[in-house]
Amino acid sequence: MRSYHVDEGAGIDGLRIRQHEVPVPGQGQVLVAVRAVSLSYRELLVLRGTYVLPVKPDVVPVSDGAGEVVAVGPGVRAARIGDRVAATLFPSWQDGPFGAEHLPQRGGSLDGMLTEFVVLGEDEFVPIPDHLSFEEAATLPCVAVTAWNALTGDGIGLRAGETVVVQGSGGVSLFALQFAKALGARVIATTSGPAKAARLAEFGADAVIDYRATPDWASEVRDLTGGRGADRVVDVTGFLEQSLMAVATAGHVACVGFVSDNAPPPLDARVLFASGATVRAVAVGSRAQFLAMNRVIEANRIRPVIDRVFAFDEAPDAYRHYASGAALGKVVVSL
Template structure:
């Protein structure tokens, strides 16, 4: 079999492909023929060397993948050869709150999915919704579960009729838009161009704010909500100062990520004035993944895919994703 390998900090040019003997699953494990993987922002961070969690040397990168079970090890009872599966990013996180004991993650401290064959723990597997292809299912483990957790994982969860603000058109934001609409919410999106605004509207956004044309987009969000603000903000860029100005009193800001050159210091007075809850979101548990898939199945949701690259062109997929041109997920087909 062939696998890609990467040292954290080596950059995209550091990706190398090598041949290995086919692995054999051990107790409680299955062997999966990986049919597709997808890229998330964490993969660029791993390549650059600034990912926030440990990355082992010579790691098989990419956390997200989907495939077919081709062999099962001793003690595997609920999974059969031929099953279509994805797997959680944090294999030990089954349910409940995140903690230090769950830090091991695919494509970081553990080998990931940019390989033709992967050995996975049975209790980390998640069945693929019947209506999704392998390419579509490969987009779910990081961005989709993060979006689901951001909307539902605070103990209260998004309520029908509430307003959600999503930022930009990256993977987490697009999934949050789709999930929020499925759950009966109104969605306001920010974006940087008329073309992206049209696409976000096509995907269901009720209103779109061009943050280049309207730098004070928080004020525009308040105007669009008659002064109330968004009940939930999905902050993917670390723009907490503006997010807190856009959120409703006692609302919820899910801090999903940050971009170093846009993450301004937060004035604590803004935090106290908002009365909002700010929660850092680290993907989600297997239980959340399963709950998300039930909503995907019920509403027949389909991930937004921008472009698919063949396995042999994985470095080109990375470069395209890094260019910022994609609106939707970038997938590598096995």
């Protein structure tokens, strides 16, 4: 079998393929033939040496992958040969709140999915929705679960008829748009030009704001909501002041990260206090949330947006395409 390896901070040119023996699953484990993986922003951070969580030397990169169970170890009851599964990003996070005990993650402190075969514990994966291909299912573990957690993981959850703001056309934002529509919400999307605006409208956005043409997009959100503001904002940039000015009083801002090389400015505490909003940092989600999300994906026949699929030998080219910022939708490597 072949696996890619890389050291933290080595860059895309540091990716290298090595040969290994195919592993044998032990007690409570299964062997999965990986059929597809997908890239997310965390993968670029690992290669740049700026990822916020520990990365082990010579790691097999990429957190997100899906495949087929090809062997089962002793005592396995939750899977059979032939099952189609997707791995969870934080293997020990089964349910409940996140804690330091759940920090080990694939493609970081643990080996990831950019490999032909991987051994998983029987509680470290979820079944793939029947209507999804392996390539589509490989897009789910990081950004889709993050989007689901951002909308539903606060103990209240998004309600039909509420208004959600999603930012840009990255993976989290596209999934948040699709999930919000499936849950009966109105979606306002922000983006950086008419071409992307048209695509977001195609994907179901009820209104789209070009933030280059309208830098004060928060005021536009208030105009579109009769002055009230959005019930929820899924913030992927880290520039929280605009989100707080766009959210309704006592609304919810899910801070997903900062997909920008520019450091966000310090947050004025007066803006936070005046908003009356809850700001919640969101780091992916639990296996229980993954399962709940998949039920909604299956019930609503949601299909992930894929920009381009590369072959396994072309994985460095997939990284370069993703890093270029040209993709609208997920970048996938198929095995």
